[in-house]
Amino acid sequence: MSYPIRPISEEQWPQFSGVLAEAFNWTPHPTQSERWKANTEFDRTLAAFDGDLIAGVTGIHSFSMAVPGGALPVAGVTAVSVLPSHRRRGILSQIMRRQLADVRERGEAVAALYASEAIIYGRYGYGRAADNLAVSIPTHRSAFTPAAPSDPSLRVRVVKPAEVRSTLEELFARVMTERPGRYARNEHFWNMSLADEEFDQQGAGSLRGFLVEDSSGARGYALFRVKSAWGENGGPDCELQLRELHATDPAAHALLWRAVLDRDLVTKVTADIPVDDPITQLLADVRQLHSRWGDELWVRLVSVDAALVSRAYSAPVDLVIEVDDDVCPWNAGRWRLTADTGSASCKPTDETPDVSLPVSALGGAYLGAGSLTAQQAAGLLTEHSAGAVRALATAMSWSPAPWAGLVF
Numbered sequence: 001m002s003y004p005i006r007p008i009s010e011e012q013w014p015q016f017s018g019v020l021a022e023a024f025n026w027t028p029h030p031t032q033s034e035r036w037k038a039n040t041e042f043d044r045t046l047a048a049f050d051g052d053l054i055a056g057v058t059g060i061h062s063f064s065m066a067v068p069g070g071a072l073p074v075a076g077v078t079a080v081s082v083l084p085s086h087r088r089r090g091i092l093s094q095i096m097r098r099q100l101a102d103v104r105e106r107g108e109a110v111a112a113l114y115a116s117e118a119i120i121y122g123r124y125g126y127g128r129a130a131d132n133l134a135v136s137i138p139t140h141r142s143a144f145t146p147a148a149p150s151d152p153s154l155r156v157r158v159v160k161p162a163e164v165r166s167t168l169e170e171l172f173a174r175v176m177t178e179r180p181g182r183y184a185r186n187e188h189f190w191n192m193s194l195a196d197e198e199f200d201q202q203g204a205g206s207l208r209g210f211l212v213e214d215s216s217g218a219r220g221y222a223l224f225r226v227k228s229a230w231g232e233n234g235g236p237d238c239e240l241q242l243r244e245l246h247a248t249d250p251a252a253h254a255l256l257w258r259a260v261l262d263r264d265l266v267t268k269v270t271a272d273i274p275v276d277d278p279i280t281q282l283l284a285d286v287r288q289l290h291s292r293w294g295d296e297l298w299v300r301l302v303s304v305d306a307a308l309v310s311r312a313y314s315a316p317v318d319l320v321i322e323v324d325d326d327v328c329p330w331n332a333g334r335w336r337l338t339a340d341t342g343s344a345s346c347k348p349t350d351e352t353p354d355v356s357l358p359v360s361a362l363g364g365a366y367l368g369a370g371s372l373t374a375q376q377a378a379g380l381l382t383e384h385s386a387g388a389v390r391a392l393a394t395a396m397s398w399s400p401a402p403w404a405g406l407v408f
């Protein structure tokens with residue numbers, strides 16, 4: 001069955017958000033719904049219609065996202081939802097194909113998303129591009145290694161996040177491009193990041209903050225909530241839930257972690273962090289970093305050639321890549337990727353391929369995560385010239401590891 005697909009008008013927001021709420025089993029607080037609406041680019045929404053009924057939806061945030069060596073326009077896919085009455089009839093597949101064609105037409109070479117379930121998006125050419133560690137650190141065993149940096153000129157200031165918003169925005173803008181996957185936040189994303197009222201429902205208290213500063217200004221911030229609890233013996237047992245921590249330098253970063261780990265009455269700090277967050281090196285006893293691995297961003301190369309020339313490379317590479325892509329057939333075929341640490345070109349070619357791979361493998365490697373050699377070891381891509389996968393993986397790898405850090 002085919003369902004007409006088109007963007008919605010602002011007047012159709014209640015129906016659009018109704019599909020979202022139903023599919024996600026979500027009961028939005030009224031201010032949360034208003035905030036979401038304000039952050040919706042209506043001309044980039046898509047809805048699948050069954051007569052007058054909206055049966056499936058999606059939207060896009062027009063991001064500037066950090067990639068290895070800089071930042072570029074990226075389509076941030078969001079709000080993918082199909083009504084429970086209409087699931088498994090191919091609506092998502094129709095929406096995805098239409099959306100990728102729209103993104104290409106707009107000139108964006110890359111799309112990215114957070115997946116509710118890891119099983120969904122590989123079929124549309126998205127690759128697992130960033131990893132997340134969900135950590136829990138017992139504060140009484142959180143001593144740092146003696147070599148941890150410290151700067152006596154730094155001090156910690158307790159702040160109400162909303163009152164220092166411009167400082168947070170400036171700090172984040174300074175560090176944004178340092179880690180691939182981070183995206184520039186517009187005012188609506190900041191409104192959502194600093195939103196407070198509805199979260200009191202979850203029992204984790206209000207949003208709190210620390211700034212670390214020296215005499216010339218702020219060098220980092222941490223935002224968190226504290227869930228109050230008292231243990232069976234009557235002792236304190238609070239959980240500090242770290243929402244974000246950004247710093248301009250290692251000493252500021254270490255001091256912010258120390259400030260959250262040393263907060264009185266807190267027995268554990270929980271956080272989502274990139275796999276190479278400095279805390280993984282700072283703890284004297286790394287086994288106290290109790291962690292659960294998960295996928296974070298998924299990336300889709302919408303135009304392989306434009307995407308591959310829009311990032312930097314860690315090492316020179318000159319290879320013919322054969323790309324398999326039945327969802328975006330304009331990508332399918334052979335491409336000669338020639339790059340050094342200063343520039344890159346990617347041109348169609350008839351030459352013999354060095355590597356054959358699905359487009360999702362390139363998406364997975366695009367932000368610098370080292371997934372290509374693991375995929376080769378798993379037998380998921382084919383090497384025709386000895387060493388070609390290692391050469392491609394080395395050139396595409398990047399440090400620090402990719403991580404967006406804020407769900408969209």
Ligand SMILES: CC(=O)SCCNC(=O)CCNC(=O)[C@H](O)C(C)(C)COP(=O)(O)OP(=O)(O)OC[C@H]1O[C@@H](n2cnc3c(N)ncnc32)[C@H](O)[C@@H]1OP(=O)(O)O
Nearest residue numbers: 023078079080081082087088089090091092093113115116
């Ligand atoms: C970026 C984001 O917004 S992530 C959020 C995704 N949305 C949600 O999780 C909300 C709840 N779920 C839903 O709304 C729907 O189930 C969706 C959007 C995930 C899928 O929509 P549908 O219209 O049912 O998908 P569609 O019928 O096009 O399925 C296409 C294929 O994907 C498979 N598929 C789709 N969703 C899933 C899933 N959750 N688990 C396993 N397989 C799935 C289908 O079985 C089908 O496979 P086939 O081609 O081999 O037959």
